[in-house]
Amino acid sequence: MPRLYDWLQATWYGERGGGWLRPCGVVFGLVSRWRRRAYQRGWLPAWRSSRTVVVVGNLTVGGTGKTPAVLWLAAELQARGWRVGIVTRGYRGTLRTAHRVTARHTAAESGDEAVLLWRRLQVPVAVGRDRCAAVRLLEADCDLIISDDGLQHFALWRDFEIALVDGSRGLGNGRCLPAGPLREPAGRLHEVDAVIVHGGDFAWPAALHMTLVPQAFVALADGQRRPPAAFAGRRALAVAAIGHPARFFRMLRQLGLEPREVPLPDHASITAATLRREPGLPLLMTEKDAVKCAAAARADAWYLEVAAEFSGEVAGLLARIEDAARRRAAGG
Structure with a gap:
């Protein structure tokens, strides 16, 4: 596995070959684009929560700093008076059913990110491979729910999308899996509501920049x-x-x-x-x-x-999220 991982990283982010994978990447990109369009047009059903849902995700495989961004965003919105909750998939957690994290849950049961978020913020955190089921667990106690990851989980309707990009690695070779690191075609960045670049020198119009x-x-x-x-x-x-x-x-x-x-x-x-x-x-x-x-x-x-820590139009980002939440509260 380490050798395969190293080879993929060199292929996705370096100059090493992998050209024979390009047709697979093209097919993956076409399927992912069709799948998103199917949810947008109602060919596949997307469940809409009664609460505002903000998705914080990424286009690439691997870490981009989503969890620190979610911690920051939740704290900022909570300070503005919103009742914030967080949902996460609970990757590698052993509990199969959707559940709310409590003091008795371990990282082995609920996943490391879920336990970290709950301990740091003490806000309602729900875990579930079915993100819609996780969101339902928080609706009674929250008026704004942040999904840590899940940009490609189109079965969950969202009011606001934020995509993070690792500024030091960018979008790699710009190809979709398995030929490159992308879960969706690069053009998807034009369709989200906000882009956050984590470190590095990756340039994107109107992006916010995050530093840890x-x-x-x-x-x-x-x-x-x-x-x-x-x-x-x-x-x-x-x-x-x-x-x-x-x-x-x-x-x-x-x-x-x-x-x-x-x-x-x-x-x-x-x-x-x-x-x-x-x-x-x-x-x-x-x-x-x-x-x-x-x-x-x-x-x-x-x-x-x-x-x-962030630079860029931070106030504007928070204002747009709050506007989306007010529209939802008003029945929009």
Whole structure:
């Protein structure tokens, strides 16, 4: 699997061949375009919630920073008086039915992102492979529901769409799966309501730009907080099971660390063997990884807490979302 993953990354984002996959990518793009049109025209049924639904997703396979963006957006809308809820698929969670996350749910049951969102925000969070079923669980307590991912889940009607793009990798070679990293043709970016570019230099008209800023290292054992520069000049074992581990390792180097990198597939479990590696070095990980292994972590394990900062028409984005919510509340 690692070799296949490396080959695909080189094909999608580098100069390596893969031309024989192009016909498959063309077919995938045509099917995805037809499928979206079928939902738009009513040939396939899309369920519409009684509440405002905002989808935060992406066109590419892999991480683009959706969860930090959802954390920021939910906090901003909550501060403006909206009763905000979040739905997520609960990737790799063992619970098969849609459910609301509570203090008793673990990352193994509900998925790492769902548990992280609930712990950070303390807003209603529902998990379900069927996003419509998850949204139904929140309608009584929320007037605005954010879907973490799900841009291609057209069975859920949405009032507002936000697409994130990894600014350092862009849209890769611009081809659809399996020839490239795209879940839909690149032109889909012209159809969403807002585009957020995460880091890098990818250019898109009127896009907002997001940067993740380190806030603190937090001890898994007792919640002790240290400033981002606390480990500067030191070596550390760095573990990341996220969509783009290189971004986390790069951030650690920017903080002055020398990380011994352990990249893992997105949402992968952190095994006991991994936790025991390099006992003489501090163990550093992302917050998303921390929710999966807090109970088994060693005393010198820390996660890096980050916050999203934005530039561009932030006020305009929030105003447009609020306008959509008011129209829905008025029966629009």
